[in-house]
Every structure is written in C-alpha cells, then in structure tokens.
Amino acid sequence: MATGMLKPVYLRNSDIVQGSNPVTDYELLESVLICTSEIKCIQRNRGLWRIYVNTTQSRDKLLTEGFDFRNTHINVFETNPFSAGTNSPLEEVLRITIKGVPLSVDDGEIIKMLDSYKVSLTSPIKYENIRHPTTHKMTSILNGNRFVYAKPLQNGQSLPRSAFCAGIKCLIYHKGQPSKKRVPKCTNCWGEHWRTQCSDKKRCRICLKTDHEPGSEKCEAFVENQKNVISFAGADNPLSNFFPCTIHVFGIHHRSAEHAFQYVKAIRCGDLSKATAIQAAETALDAKMISKTIQINDEFIDKQEKLMEEIVNAKYDQVEAFREILDKQEQSTLFAESVFDDFWGTGLNKTGTEHTDHRKWPGQNVLGQIFRKIVSTRRPAPPRRSESVPRNLQAASQRHISDMLSSIRKSDKRADKQASTMQDHSRSPRKTMRTNRRKNAGYKNTDVNSLGEKPLGTDYDSG
Ligand SMILES: [Zn+2]
Ligand SMILES: [Zn+2]
Numbered sequence: 001m002a003t004g005m006l007k008p009v010y011l012r013n014s015d016i017v018q019g020s021n022p023v024t025d026y027e028l029l030e031s032v033l034i035c036t037s038e039i040k041c042i043q044r045n046r047g048l049w050r051i052y053v054n055t056t057q058s059r060d061k062l063l064t065e066g067f068d069f070r071n072t073h074i075n076v077f078e079t080n081p082f083s084a085g086t087n088s089p090l091e092e093v094l095r096i097t098i099k100g101v102p103l104s105v106d107d108g109e110i111i112k113m114l115d116s117y118k119v120s121l122t123s124p125i126k127y128e129n130i131r132h133p134t135t136h137k138m139t140s141i142l143n144g145n146r147f148v149y150a151k152p153l154q155n156g157q158s159l160p161r162s163a164f165c166a167g168i169k170c171l172i173y174h175k176g177q178p179s180k181k182r183v184p185k186c187t188n189c190w191g192e193h194w195r196t197q198c199s200d201k202k203r204c205r206i207c208l209k210t211d212h213e214p215g216s217e218k219c220e221a222f223v224e225n226q227k228n229v230i231s232f233a234g235a236d237n238p239l240s241n242f243f244p245c246t247i248h249v250f251g252i253h254h255r256s257a258e259h260a261f262q263y264v265k266a267i268r269c270g271d272l273s274k275a276t277a278i279q280a281a282e283t284a285l286d287a288k289m290i291s292k293t294i295q296i297n298d299e300f301i302d303k304q305e306k307l308m309e310e311i312v313n314a315k316y317d318q319v320e321a322f323r324e325i326l327d328k329q330e331q332s333t334l335f336a337e338s339v340f341d342d343f344w345g346t347g348l349n350k351t352g353t354e355h356t357d358h359r360k361w362p363g364q365n366v367l368g369q370i371f372r373k374i375v376s377t378r379r380p381a382p383p384r385r386s387e388s389v390p391r392n393l394q395a396a397s398q399r400h401i402s403d404m405l406s407s408i409r410k411s412d413k414r415a416d417k418q419a420s421t422m423q424d425h426s427r428s429p430r431k432t433m434r435t436n437r438r439k440n441a442g443y444k445n446t447d448v449n450s451l452g453e454k455p456l457g458t459d460y461d462s463g
Helices: 025-035 056-065 107-116 257-268 272-280 284-291 298-318 320-327 350-354 366-377 393-418 429-440 453-462
Strands: 009-012 039-045 048-053 067-069 072-074 094-099 126-131 138-150 162-165 168-174 229-232 247-249 252-254 334-337
Touching: 009 056, 025 039, 025 048, 025 056, 025 067, 048 056, 094 107, 107 138, 107 162, 168 298, 229 350, 247 257, 247 298, 252 257, 257 272, 257 284, 257 298, 272 284, 298 320, 298 366, 320 366, 334 366
Parallel strands: 229 334
Antiparallel strands: 009 048, 039 048, 067 072, 094 138, 094 168, 126 138, 162 168, 247 252
C-alpha cells in the first residue's frame, strides 16, 4: 500500500462525452470500477477529469489497461494533457526538472538552455510547489524548481545532469538519465566486473602487470619519494575524517568529520532512523558502516563535495590538531588520503600512494584537494618580514585593508562562538557582512529541515 496521495490519472472530457449527453461522476465511477476498485476520488474540473486511486498497482493497471465507457475503449493520460501538451494518451512526453535556478531568473533563460540541447518542448515552463513529505499534498508555496514537458529525446540520448542557465550552475533531471551510481570494478584485476566474478590473476592497479603491487619498485609509475606529498589515513591521524573530535556543524555536535558527513547523507536521502544511529555511533567506522545501506540519491551525489568542504572548513575552525597541521604546510603540498576510495582518496594504500607518481593515482583524491584549497585560502599569511613604515601609499593602504580584514574575522569568530550559526568560509569582507546580516535577521539552522540545505543552497545559487 502506498501512503499519502498518489498522482492522479487524467481524462479529457471531450474524449468521453458523446453528443449533448453529459458525463456524470457516478457514470464514470461505474465504468472505472470494472478496472479497479481502489478508487479514492473522481473529480471534474472544466474539460479535465482526474481519477485518484489508492495504490500504485491500481494506477499502473488503469494506465496500461484503460477501461470501457459507453461502448468505447478509453485510455487515460499519465500526465495532465493540457499541461503536457499531449493529444493522445499513447503519445509519450518527458518531464524535465530544473533545479537550482533562482526564481528571479526569467523562464526564457531556461528555454534557451534547453534549446541549446535541442530539446523540443511541448509545454510552457511550470513551477513546482512544496509538498508535504509524507502525504504529498500540495501547498501553494513554490519550491523554486521548474519543470517542463518535452518530446522524448532521440536514440536514448539524455541531458547532462549539471548545466549552466543564465551563467548559474543548475541541475537537470529526467527519466532515463544515466545514474551516477557505481560501475562495477574488480579489485583483483581492475576489469569492469565484480571481484566475485573474477577469474583473472591479481594485477597492479597502475600498470596492470601481474608480478607486483602499486608502490613496488617494479611498477612503471614507481617513484622513490615525492617531497610534497603528505599521505594520511586512519583515526590516529588528525587529517583523517575518522579522527575523533567534536565538530559542531548544521546545528548538531558530531563525533568526527565522518559522523557529520554520514549524518547529513542520511538526512538528505530521507533515512531519519539511520541518521539517528549515525549520530550515536561510537566510532567513525561504525558511522560509515551504518551509512552503507542508505539509498543514495543522485542529488546527494551532486552536492557531496560541497558538503564535505563545509564540514572540513568547520573542522579547520574548531579542531586545533587539524588546523595546526594544515597551517604548517606549503601551498604546493599535496594531501593524499591513502585509502581504497576512488573519489575521496587516491585509490591506493599508504605505500602505493607514496611510491606512485601522483599523476598516476587512480583515485580523484577529492578530500586532499579540499585540504589544499583550505591551505591556499584560509591559512594565515606568514609573518611579515618587516614592520617598518611602508614605502608608498599603496602598500600602506593594503596593510590597512588587511588589518581591517583580520579584525573583522576576529569579531566574526567571537560572534560565532556565541551564536551557533553556520561557519562562513569566505574571507571576503562583503560576504562576512552578509553573514552578519543573516545573523541579525535571526537566521538559525537548528531545525531539522534546514540541515545543511539552506547554507549550501545559498552558496550554490551564487555559484
Ligand atoms: Zn577481475
Ligand atoms: Zn605496477
């Protein structure tokens, strides 16, 4: 049984009425009952009938079988034919949803963007309303997403998930888009199948030879040492997300960066019970294990890097052991999470990471890149060589600006200690003032709904 309200199926009054004999809801009910008894509501609004049923199965049955009415077989529409611009229930339409474009951006910009992908629209741009999370009942308030109906794309083509509209990064969703979920990869021979299906010999991940592992002197990509590489892994290392430390982010105290990340993952993917379990998990490893069975959605995958950046920045602000290590590094330092994770890490263990040319690491090392970004943007400047009177006015004014900035930052930090608001990572004074305005306006992020979404959404729109 489905909970809440299912989407209705549709009928055009003009398709079922004959001559001047009007159709009543009772007459229609009698005919639909032959197909399914799970009817909740039959409602007419001018030229359109909506039939609401109780279960997904009966909705599917109605859509595939239709029903007989006044000796004619009737097919029902899956989407509102007047909205979708369809003429026959057999005509397929594709619903395309666009997220992340501020409501203030003109619809014309969205049409222009879809035009550039040669999408042939069958409806005008429409606006999505906020719905109740469990009953799915619609409210009158918009959620900022827009959608449009179009002819199905040719030859199984699909639109990119990430695109630009009026210079703003946005996300496009439609049925049939390839999912970013995992492609099989054998950890024995590195072919595209699961390890349990492997019949090959064990191979080096880097050069695919069979007589060594990555980091071995026999490997083509072997390097004796890489001066600027700091590899890290494991709960003992403050650089690791598994390092036990208290991080206050999104209005909640977490026991490690890993706890924070997995907690928000569970919330955003709608798994509240796992979120609670993750929050209470003793170790970061426990938190990670609990998260393994969360059904991750593509939207989360699209935003996970931004989320991690936010958490790591909070860790930099709040965890001294972590900040101290980062502050000591050069801009050229390559941080490398030496774990078998191809997105966050190098995809290699410690030996493999340190003794394989970094350009050959199979993983994207995204966590390491985030650390590097912090070192280049947030680390305090090295002490000035001389405090003597600046040589020219330009230098003097630059110094005043930098003093002003650091005092703003200090007062911002003090304010942050008092109010449990989100940390703002930007160093620009304009953004700092904006943050303060937000604080003054009583912005709070302690309610569950705003977990991560609001602050991230704000950043996202401006990017
Ligand atoms: Zn294999
Ligand atoms: Zn090799």
